[in-house]
Amino acid sequence: MSAITGAAMVAGIIGRPVTHSLSPVLHNAWIEAAGLNAVYAPLAPTADGFRALVEGLRGGVIRGVNVTIPFKEAALAAADAASDRARLAGAANLLLFRGDGSIFADNTDGLGMLAALAVQASGFDPKFGPAVILGAGGAARGAAAALFLAGAPEIRIVNRTADRAEALARDIGRTVKAVAADGALADANLIVNATSLGLGGGPGPDIDLATAPTSAVVLDMVYKPLRTAFLGRAAALGLRTVDGLEMLIRQAVPSFEAFYGQPPPAGVDVRALALAAVGETA
Ligand code: NAP
Secondary structure, three states, rough: OOOOOOEEEEEEEEOOOOOOOOOOHHHHHHHHOOOOOOOEEEEEOOOOOOOHHHHHHHOOOOEEEEEEEOOOHHHHOOOOEEEEHHHHHHHEEEEEOOOOOEEEOOOOOHHHHHHHHHHHHOOHHHHHOOEEEEEOOHHHHHHHHHHHHHOOEEEEEEOOOHHHHHHHHHHOOEEEEEOOOOOOOOOOOOEOOOOOOOOOOOOOOOOOOOHHOOEEEEEEEEOOOOOHHHHHHHHOOOOEOOOOOHHHHHHHHHHHHHHHHOOOOOOOOOHHHHHOOOOOOO
């Protein structure tokens, strides 16, 4: 382990619960491999303690934090400035504490999704056709914002609670539409499970993947289990699949760069470390 001194660069993750977060596993493995004088720590404030914690970190007490459930909307609200993708998503998963006392918010979830698509579905281009997002929560918002900014010609939101899908569509832009599940997958270029269905096992979203073109790519944000039933059904139909763990790893990369001023070192098998942490094998 590299030495941690009083000059260490400090960052972390705020969530509640935060115990099962894989982010400390990823960031600390990269820190150690790069030999940095740095730490990445988990922080779990009470439900109403988030704002006070963040306010107390102003002025560069620490470099920044990732933010996870249930504080992503509160993170955006606490910031003085934000990236377009965080504003469009209405949520932030990254806060940076500037030396001048200001807080900058960003959202790297959508970036992670696009990077995972590039890695596991090479040649995929969001501009080639409609994207269908199942879900309308925070993760769906991040995905819709990223796909909108990346030039997807149409983004269809399918959600159990129609009002939430409609609000998401209104907030992001004209090419985003709330639609019913029936017929939603016709001519789809991308299908994303951004619901929590399938988490911990179970069949996942109830939508007939056979109605999608065989060229469609299917991404499941759920990564516990890694091989979800939803991805299994997609693969059985010959569709290309992208897993949620790749997305999780890729969303951590821009955060690491922002915290520690350099990209994560090459050659660290963080995927294997993350799988071991959730009790799975590659
Ligand atoms: P969230 O804000 O709580 O949203 C949950 C979504 O799932 C909502 O659209 C909800 O629909 C839907 N849902 C939940 N139970 C349902 C059910 N029984 N039937 C139909 N729909 C149901 O959560 P989130 O933050 O968006 O996260 C969603 C998932 O993405 C989680 O599994 C999370 O772990 C995962 N995620 C993964 C990554 C990654 O990097 N891989 C990043 C972010 C999130 P209603 O609106 O109708 O309630």
